[in-house]
Amino acid sequence: MKDIEIARAADMKPIARIAQNLEIPEDALEPYGRFKAKVNLDEMPEVNSRPHGKLILVTAVSPTPAGEGKTTTTVGLGDALNRIGLKTTICLREPSLGPCFGMKGGAAGGGYAQVVPMEDINLHFTGDLHAITAAHNLLSAMIDNHIYWGNAENIDQRRIMWRRVVDINDRSLRSITTGLGGVSNGYPSESGYDITVASEVMAVLCLAENLQDLQDRLGRLLIAYRKDKTPVYCRDLKADGAMTALLKDAFRPNLVQTLENNPAFIHGGPFANIAHGCNSVIATKTALRLSDYVVTEAGFGADLGAEKFFNIKCRQAGLTPNAVVVVATVRALKMHGGVAKNALTEENIDALEKGMSNLERHVKNCQSYGVPVIVAINRYGPDTDQEIASIIQRMEKLGVKAVPCTHWANGSKGTEQLATSVSEILQTTEADFKHLYEDDLGLWKKIRRICKKIYGASKVTCDQSVKDQLKAYEEQGYGHLSVCMAKTPYSFSTDPSLLGAPTDYSIHVRAVRLSAGAGFIVALTGDIMVMPGLPRHPAAETIGLDENGQVEGLF
């Protein structure tokens, strides 16, 4: 059965029922249709006095075209923890609408490990991405409008850092000129569009603690430089209040359910390269107050996703993770061991052993944060018992349990063993969580530490201009910020073709950027795509409504 067919056959409960199970008061529930709701935390102030549940991060090996199933494992583990009687909530990122019309495939899990209603979640959902787009572009309009009406702030039009966003894959908008057509349209200027999830407004929404913090962060957005090279912030144009007003509903966590009627918050989804790639702090914290266990995921492989989860999200939010699950598949590990995509169904222990270097490095990295680690082997049909056993044995050497899972085919039954193992490790092993670096290490040293300790690079280089820029940020008072690495997810290195666990390579930091609202310095390596294009035959060509008015072709 296709994902969409399974999703449609789901026996969804009214969202009010799901909320009841979490003891969310009725007044705090704002339904969006019958199976989605926003939770209005203003109506449940007592939530902060509830005890804090345990936080489990699901991350993965370096992604390959074979697929890993990080989201399905997150859903499957959440369902299975509930299955064995532990009150658990899942926290996922909110998908972007645009890419659905490019390549096929949504982002709400798959098989029997899905969150529903799937079409809604993948299309407009509760409008959060539209609100972010509107808030972002209002600021863009206010910048040009400020210049149009006399430019009192003396903004250097060549140094406007704030672009525009749209939630559509549109390569034609990457680089544009605006303000053409005469006096009444303003001054000709360079601009361009990124996809909405790449907006710093998204990162800000996902890191803010409350509405006041949201507005303060929006006020700090760096939008341009003056002709004297001093920075201009969003608050200088008084745009932060209106942006907050546009985002007030978007800031409330979205509650949906899994196929097995367990609660899931799906809220916020920043890019995992130029931003930190985790769902919102407000959703995670709310979930932790409402349940005993929270399972969440982070973008890409553990080198990017887990590292940013620990060093950006957990650091800013004061969160302490209690366990990490690293997802791997036999197929992906064989690709890391050099097998081509069309030969993955044949048993190949040698390649598997070779490719496990990738898993091994991710596991060791996660262990270095002082958090207990479990490996989930997301099992596919053609995987042989011998292959599965090889992974288990290899992980044993690291003192790590590896557990096969079949949630895609079997739902929570297929992750019950994983859930039991996770629950055991939470009881037996106390995490001693520590960040990779301290706030005052210095920006360049932070970059070096990530590249060397996490990526395994032997050398880290940059031009003098990058060092000068980092020094300038430190002088401006941004030295304490975390670093957000923008790197290809496909390799530990910056070369996507270097699979496995490469050594003896160098990383070049091309440029650095300040995300003052989100609260990190982005270090750019290689080409980073922030506006995808549509393929030759976009999925949009086959998407439509069937005779029952249901969406077809989306998945």
Place this chain on the structure above:
Amino acid sequence: MKDIEIARAADMKPIARIAQNLEIPEDALEPYGRFKAKVNLDEMPEVNSRPHGKLILVTAVSPTPAGEGKTTTTVGLGDALNRIGLKTTICLREPSLGPCFGMKGGAAGGGYAQVVPMEDINLHFTGDLHAITAAHNLLSAMIDNHIYWGNAENIDQRRIMWRRVVDINDRSLRSITTGLGGVSNGYPSESGYDITVASEVMAVLCLAENLQDLQDRLGRLLIAYRKDKTPVYCRDLKADGAMTALLKDAFRPNLVQTLENNPAFIHGGPFANIAHGCNSVIATKTALRLSDYVVTEAGFGADLGAEKFFNIKCRQAGLTPNAVVVVATVRALKMHGGVAKNALTEENIDALEKGMSNLERHVKNCQSYGVPVIVAINRYGPDTDQEIASIIQRMEKLGVKAVPCTHWANGSKGTEQLATSVSEILQTTEADFKHLYEDDLGLWKKIRRICKKIYGASKVTCDQSVKDQLKAYEEQGYGHLSVCMAKTPYSFSTDPSLLGAPTDYSIHVRAVRLSAGAGFIVALTGDIMVMPGLPRHPAAETIGLDENGQVEGLF
């Protein structure tokens, strides 16, 4: 009290209660929060067998800076009809988010004649405008993507008619160049942004009968011309299905309530110049099935709004209006009589008598459609009894009742007399509705007839190229379409400074455009603005959240 304070003090009932009064089945109600809902007509197929209520259009004199109060009168009349025991639903246009951040002021009525929840309605509401923006821009992206991947349709890049839209006032985007920055970003091309309500997708959504009709109309959108000058439609790029999927929820009417807890559909809001300026056909038809009386409004003055309501909306949807209410104010009529805005509080019967030429022509125009007419005098504090009496007497000569109203200050009590008069005329006078022109009149003759019969122009001119284009449209099979005039609303003529009822003037049709999806030919006169700019001090600068998390500064 400010509008926002009155709105906040409202004693709103749960939207499910409002729906119950209309006998909307529970399964057909999709709540968006507790005071907004979409009505899913698929869940209430029996609605089409219910009898049809009576349809009352509220229109107005030519707008002036003094304000007329068309929306408040629509709300006030609806409330008062309910007050006198007649089951009545109000149908309004849905406001655009963008302009709220420019000049102050929302679009949900005012005083004690409002629809609520006001902030929600004026901000994201149920996301319809965002869905329209997404559907429109998906098509834009698919056009450029088609050219990028080889341009199989041989589209002439200089003749792309489909622009982009955003729901923000952003003058810098009126005229842009896209596809800059190298090979991977496509081909440099001219484009530009209109505000979302100006999108033909909005007009299509408002005129479609059902989802299939919606998709068919989207498929007919004219997007470009080929190098051989043949037209390229949306369906040629297979974008119509995905656009329909994006619009499936937006197509469902939105139910809210008035301050007096009466039902109001607020759904769709196309521009009233380059489009037809009426709320959606689906909302109007649904309301007519659910209640005995439906009060609706159309954009601008009766020369534009009522004319398009009759000749575009009613024609396409097969609707028959039963009565027309023309709203006038003493202040506006005095301005039409030559009084300056700062002298409107002084009694001035001469100027009023002079300015009533404007009201008189609108009333006669409405009568020419064979529909009974009533004038609503929206009374302001400084209006004298003598002034009110003058209007009543003058209208009596046309056989038309003029009724003073004070709904802004008094709610439905202030429109009770108007409601009684409307109810009487509906019982005593059978409408004999006829369109201004037949389908087969010919496009140029249709334009001439509107300009001469409705506007009172003595002469109608255009360049030969316009006539040639109209002929080409007729040859392509579009001769039967209605004409949609894009003209300044401030005068019957194309010169906004010609107030009252100008005669002996000429109208020049500058250009014509085909809106094949919406099903009309747009005739452009003068400069038509489809992307507003922000003022020197946009309202956005003072909008924000107060300490209770409520929006302030918006109204």
